[in-house]
Amino acid sequence: MNFERLVKTISNTHGHFQQQAARAVNVSLTLRNWLIGFYIVEFELHGEDRSVYGDKLFDELAKRLKSIKGVDRRSLYRFKDFYLLYPQISNYITDNQSALFLPASSTYQIMGSATPQKEDFQKVGSVTPQSQNKKQVPVEKLITCLSYTHIEQLLQIKDLLKRTFYEIACIKGTWSVKELKRQINSLYYERSGLSTKPEMLSQSTQQKAEKASSSDIVKSVYAFEFLGLKVKNAVEESDLETALLDHLQDFMLEMGHGFCLEARQKKILIGDEYFFIDLVFYHRILKCHVLVELKVEDFNHYNIGQLNTYVNYYKAHVMQADDNPTVGILLVTNKNTALVEFATTGMDNKLFVSKYLLELPKKELLEAFITNELQKWNS
Known part of the structure; x- marks a missing residue:
């Protein structure tokens, strides 16, 4: 041999x-x-x-x-x-x-x-x-x-x-x-x-x-729950996605804009189906939840639609009386490029949206972060 x-x-x-x-x-x-x-x-x-x-x-x-x-x-x-x-x-x-x-x-x-x-x-x-x-x-x-x-x-x-x-x-x-x-x-x-x-x-x-x-x-969620193991690893689809989420989590917390990590791979039930939100933060300055979804794929309308669904879910089932509306951030990767979209469902007040964008990480900064991480991964 x-x-x-x-x-x-x-x-x-x-x-x-x-x-x-x-x-x-x-x-x-x-x-x-x-x-x-x-x-x-x-x-x-x-x-x-x-x-x-x-x-x-x-x-x-x-x-x-x-x-x-x-x-x-x-x-x-x-x-x-x-x-x-x-x-x-x-x-x-x-x-x-x-x-x-x-x-x-x-x-x-x-x-x-x-x-x-x-x-x-x-x-x-x-x-x-x-x-x-x-x-x-x-x-x-x-x-x-x-x-x-x-x-x-x-x-x-x-x-x-x-x-x-x-x-x-x-x-x-x-x-x-x-x-x-x-x-x-x-x-x-x-x-x-x-x-x-x-x-x-x-x-x-x-x-x-x-x-x-x-x-x-x-890696099935049901198998992990059945065996009494943590679900986190069951819903992250690839090593790349896991690494990006690890760094993104630290990046958001280190920005000094009031982010407090509430959950990772937050499990929610909508209708008859379970979904998992990649990162859930509570922003102590804006007094609202910030949901972050990372997709290691090209942008498509399903992605932003899914994030909007999560935002609406939080509005209906999680948001407290003194909370401001939930905001969602969608990060989409495609090889060495990145795209960032914000989900602001229900925010009709343009001034209110502007206030959010002052406190949240700038779109260009998030795109640069994702692109840099991808380049390190591919090098």
Whole structure:
């Protein structure tokens, strides 16, 4: 064995066991969430004191379980949906976990569980909206090939055939969660149904799709919360972005303009989805929150729209009576250039905006900072 062979062998061994670890974490997280949903439904149907809680069940559960990261009111509803939409997972649990989590009591009866099909999938593209095929994805593939983050996206699809279509496409193409979400939003299912050659559309789509890696599961927000680890590292997409945020955080605090760091990767819930704000400051002179978003990509309208959404969220849910309106700063990088945009939603008073701009870092200064950091990174 030469040195290059040694390096390759160690790298391959690491990759193999990293994949095993990621798969084990994901399977455990997925099964835990399904079982929580099962327990909730079981309690709603047969709980001795269920009438005491009624509509307040999820609120009370969330309060009592607040020590468990990632288990809140919203996620409890999701777990219930997960159980109701995927009853066939009971087959996997009873096959692999014996009766440890599913007591043999007569009240613990799994609803409508279907025996998983042993056959492999049909080709993606042949399961189209015109098809009446009710074949399910084998339950073991659902559990081992899709992360719970994937499943969260699929739970929003109530139509069984449509959901199965995306399950198959996602597993076949090893899509990242981002890619699955993009394909759902692009109406891939509907376009496949309208296409005269769905196989050709499938081939084209899969060639362009972003693939998932084992590290995606390891860095999943849900996995980090499940393991009781800090979420910060799970939502920073690259070493470059992490380094830029580290330096940007220090840069803003050292400017002497009244910035106080309140949070990094601040987790907020908007509608049915979690978002993470890169940096949240409170400005003691302006008496307002300052939200900073860094995007290691070209500027697009989605970026500024997202930041405006965060600003509006703070206005509706965080801002106190004596606070001034929240301001957002968007930093966009493109190779060795930088672009800075300010989000000032709801600031109709031009004088008020001018006051903000006197206290906040000048646009040119922020652009120079980002450009300088990029040059150091690329040198």
